[in-house]
Structure formats: structure tokens, C-alpha cells
Amino acid sequence: MRAVTFQAPGEVRVDEKPDPELLDPGDAIVRVGASGICGSDLHIFHGRVQIEPGFIIGHEYVGEVVAVGDGVDRVAVGDRVLGTYGTACGECWFCAREEFHKCDNGRVFGHGATLGSLQGAQAELVLVPHANLSLRGVPDGVSDEVALFAGDVMGTAYHAIASRPLADGETVAVLGLGPVGLCAVQAAKAAGAAEVIAVDTVADRLEMAKGFGATPVHLTEQNPRGEVKALTDGRGVDLAVDAVGHPDALDLACRLARKAGTVNATGVYAEPIELHMGVVWIKALTITTGHANVIKHVDPVLERLADGRLDPAPLVTHRMTLDEAPEAYEIYDRREALKIVLTP
Ligand SMILES: [Zn+2]
Ligand SMILES: [Zn+2]
Numbered sequence: 228m229r230a231v232t233f234q235a236p237g238e239v240r241v242d243e244k245p246d247p248e249l250l251d252p253g254d255a256i257v258r259v260g261a262s263g264i265c266g267s268d269l270h271i272f273h274g275r276v277q278i279e280p281g282f283i284i285g286h287e288y289v290g291e292v293v294a295v296g297d298g299v300d301r302v303a304v305g306d307r308v309l310g311t312y313g314t315a316c317g318e319c320w321f322c323a324r325e326e327f328h329k330c331d332n333g334r335v336f337g338h339g340a341t342l343g344s345l346q347g348a349q350a351e352l353v354l355v356p357h358a359n360l361s362l363r364g365v366p367d368g369v370s371d372e373v374a375l376f377a378g379d380v381m382g383t384a385y386h387a388i389a390s391r392p393l394a395d396g397e398t399v400a401v402l403g404l405g406p407v408g409l410c411a412v413q414a415a416k417a418a419g420a421a422e423v424i425a426v427d428t429v430a431d432r433l434e435m436a437k438g439f440g441a442t443p444v445h446l447t448e449q450n451p452r453g454e455v456k457a458l459t460d461g462r463g464v465d466l467a468v469d470a471v472g473h474p475d476a477l478d479l480a481c482r483l484a485r486k487a488g489t490v491n492a493t494g495v496y497a498e499p500i501e502l503h504m505g506v507v508w509i510k511a512l513t514i515t516t517g518h519a520n521v522i523k524h525v526d527p528v529l530e531r532l533a534d535g536r537l538d539p540a541p542l543v544t545h546r547m548t549l550d551e552a553p554e555a556y557e558i559y560d561r562r563e564a565l566k567i568v569l570t571p
Contacts, residue, residue: 228243228244228245228246228352229241229242229243229244229350229351229549229550229571230244230347230349230351231283231349231350231552231569232280232281232282232284233271233278233279233281233282234280235274235280236273236274237272237273237274239272239284239552239553241549241550241552241553242281244346244350246352247346247352247354249294249295249296249354250354251298251356252297252298253296253356253358253359254295254296254299254355255295255296255302255354255355255358255362256292256293256294256295256353256354256355257288257291257292257293257308257310257353257355257362258290258291258293258351258352259288259289259290259350259351259352259353259571260289260290260307260570260571261288261289261290261371261375261569261570262285262287262288262348262349262350262375262549262568262569263285263287263375263380263567263569264287264349264555264556264564264567264569265379265380265406266405266406266407267286267338267495268284268285268286268556268559269556269559269560271284271337272560276338276339276341277339278338278340278341282337282346282347283337283347283348283349284337284347285336285337285347285348285349285350286312286313286335286336286337286338286347286348287310287312287348287376287378287379287380288309288310288349288378289307289309289310289365289371289372289375289378290307290308290310290353291305291306291307291308292306292308292358292362293352296358298359299358299359301358301359301363302358302359302362302364306364307364308363308365309362309363309374309377309525309529310348310353310355310362310378311360311362311382311521311525312335312336312378312379312521313328313334313335313336313342313343313345313361313522314330314333314334314336314343314345314357314360314361315327315330315332315360316330316331316333316357317359317360318332319331325523326520327360327520327521327522328517328518328519328520328521328522328523334356336348349569350549351571360522363377363526365529366529366532366533368533369529371568372540372543372546372568373532373539374529374532375568376532376539376542377521377528377532378521379521380410380539380542381410381413381528381532381537381539382519382521382524383407383410383493383518383519383521384407384408384414384470385410385414385519385524385527385528385537386493386519386520386521386524387407387411387414387470387491387493387519388414388466388468389418390466390489391465391466391488391489391491391513391515393415393419393465393466394465395419395421397419397465398421398423398424398458398459398464398466399415399420399422399423399464399465399466399467400423400424400425400426400451400455400464400466400484401415401424401425401436401441401468401470402426402468402469402470402471402476402479402480402483403426403427403469403470403471403476403494404425404426404427404429404433404470405432405470406539406565406566407470407494408425408427408432408470409435409439409539409542410539411468411470412425412439412440412441413439413536413537413538414537415466416440416441417531417536420466422442422458422459423439423440423441423442424441424442424444424451424454424455425437425441425443425444426444426445426446427445427446428445428446432565435541435542438541442454451483452479452482452483462486463482463483463484463488464485464488465484465485465488465489466484466490467479467481467483467484467490467491468493469490469493470493470494472492472493472494472495473494474500474501474502477494477502478502478503481502481506481510482506484510484512485510486510486511487510487511487512487513488513489512489514489515490514490515491514491515492514492515493519495518496516539566542565542566543566543567543568544565544566544567545558545564545566545567546567547567547568547569547570548569548570548571549569549570549571551569552569555569
């Protein structure tokens with residue numbers, strides 16, 4: 228089969244690789260119909276996340292089940308399925324509490340030995356362990372390129388918004404309008420937010436957020452704190468989402484949140500940062516963090532994709548073939564695309 232492999236920082240290649248085989252009763256093999264290129268793939272591309280040369284990358288995929296082990300009963304050969312970005316064992320202490328994102332045996336597709344040596348999904352075929360948890364049937368009427376958002380980007384956005392169950396009339400600010408931020412705007416509207424304030428510096432992204440029902444606010448040409456005050460009777464928002472992963476965004480989220488509000492840091496942090504704990508403490512903020520429990524949220528997310536409450540289709544700016552992956556990574560690296568979908 229053909230597959231996209233990491234070679235060296237700045238270099239990915241389409242290689243011929245052996246077809247995967249079932250290894251465990253819980254495994255399935257999926258013939259990939261569409262896969263996504265994600266911001267976290269760029270970390271690998273740049274060498275910031277180090278993986279072995281020759282490892283297959285990619286963790287967002289939709290396809291058809293072509294083989295299952297004896298222990299797989301939630302999907303069957305021939306089913307059109309969506310996969311989550313990682314797998315969970317379903318048996319450990321954390322899985323018993325549905326904290327699948329913190330599974331003691333969790334593995335992430337396409338991230339090399341550090342995250343469980345699970346070959347990636349930017350390939351013609353992918354081996355899927357624990358298929359009963361990590362695969363779901365795609366509802367009729369949901370396209371491949373929409374469904375693949377459920378396994379990572381929309382699942383992450385949904386998780387960010389679910390960090391504070393919104394009461395009637397509650398408001399949300401989303402800082403950073405990349406794919407996750409734009410999906411968070413939709414997830415906030417779908418969760419019943421009375422007002423969603425979307426902050427970024429890129430005009431196209433602000434425009435798209437407006438199309439999703441948000442009030443767009445330019446980070447530097449407008450005054451986000453003033454705009455949020457004006458829209459919330461001077462209080463601040465009930466939930467502020469940092470979808471950037473930068474200390475400035477987290478600080479602004481803490482300023483935009485109301486007293487006793489919630490701040491969610493969904494953007495990725497790997498280093499110590501300075502946070503004004505005095506502001507957090509005196510405002511009695513709740514801070515929620517971490518990557519998303521996508522396996523837990525995948526059913527409600529698919530349901531909302533099927534009935535149209537969530538619709539990430541406008542985020543797909545590029546459709547390319549698997550063979551064009553090297554070019555696709557360069558386009559994504561130049562930030563010319565919001566979401567690139569690869570088809571075999
Ligand atoms: Zn992703
Ligand atoms: Zn587990």
C-alpha cells in the first residue's frame with residue numbers, strides 16, 4: 228500500500244509499505260477514504276515532535292472496514308467508519324471513568340514510538356486497535372470530509388465547550404480562529420450560547436466566524452476587553468477558550484472571563500509559562516486544560532454533524548490526493564490552508 232511517511236524535518240514522502248495485518252482480537256483494518264492534515268502533523272513535519280524516519284503519519288481518517296478481529300462487534304466489514312485520533316484500552320482505571328484521553332494504554336496514530344508506535348492514517352490502509360472504542364459508523368448523509376472532523380478537530384472543540392455546561396443566556400469567547408477555534412464557535416452556538424465572541428487577527432477567519440453566528444473582534448484593531456464588556460453587561464464571558472496555546476492568549480482569556488467564570492486552555496502547552504495567578508484567584512476562575520476526550524464525545528458530535536447543528540464543511544479549503552501529500556504539507560506549512568483533505 229501507499230502511505231505518507233516522515234523522512235526528516237521538512238520532508239515527507241509517499242512510500243510503498245506492507246499492508247497491515249490483524250494482530251489482536253480487538254483490531255480492525257480500514258481502507259482509508261479520506262484523511263486530514265492537522266496542526267499536530269506540522270509539529271512532526273518541523274521535527275518539533277520527533278518520530279522515526281519512515282513512520283507513517285496522520286491521525287484523522289474515514290474509510291471502510293475491510294477486516295475485523297473476533298472481539299470486534301460494534302463495526303463490521305463493509306461499514307463506513309470514522310476513527311478517533313487515538314485509541315484507548317477500555318479496561319484501565321481511567322477508561323472505567325470514561326477518561327479515555329488519559330487511558331494508561333492510550334496510543335495516538337502517526338506519532339511514532341513516543342505515543343505508542345501506531346502507524347498513521349495518511350495511507351491506503353490503517354490498522355485500528357480497540358476498534359469497538361475507536362471506530363464509529365458514519366451516519367448516512369454525512370460526507371467523508373465532514374465526518375473526519377469528529378475524530379479530532381470538532382471533538383476537541385466540543386470538549387472545550389463542554390468544559391462548562393452553559394446555562395441559559397451564557398456567553399463564550401473563542402481566542403484563535405484556526406480549525407479548532409472555528410469549530411469551537413460552532414460548538415458554542417450548538418450548546419446554546421447566547422453570544423459567541425470570536426477573536427483573531429486574520430480577516431478571512433473573522434469573516435467565517437461571523438458566518439457561524441459569532442461576533443468577530445479583531446485582536447489588535449479593536450479592543451477585545453471593551454467589546455466583551457459591551458456585549459456582557461460589563462461582566463465578561465462565562466467561558467473563554469484559548470484555542471491558540473500561547474501565554475498571551477491564556478492571559479487574555481483570563482481577562483475576558485467573568486468572575487467565577489471558566490477558562491479553557493485547548494491550545495497546546497509544553498513549557499512553563501507565566502500566568503497571573505492573582506487575577507485567576509481574585510476572580511475565582513475555573514481553569515480547564517488538556518487534550519480532548521474525543522472517544523467520549525464522538526457519538527454526540529456525529530449526531531450533531533448528521534443533523535447539521537455542526538457543519539465544518541466550510542473549513543475544508545484544499546482537496547488533494549495522497550500522492551500530493553508532500554506538496555500538501557508545504558501548502559499547510561505556509562498557512563495557505565485551513566484544512567487539507569487527502570484522498571487515495
Ligand atoms: Zn488532528
Ligand atoms: Zn484505558
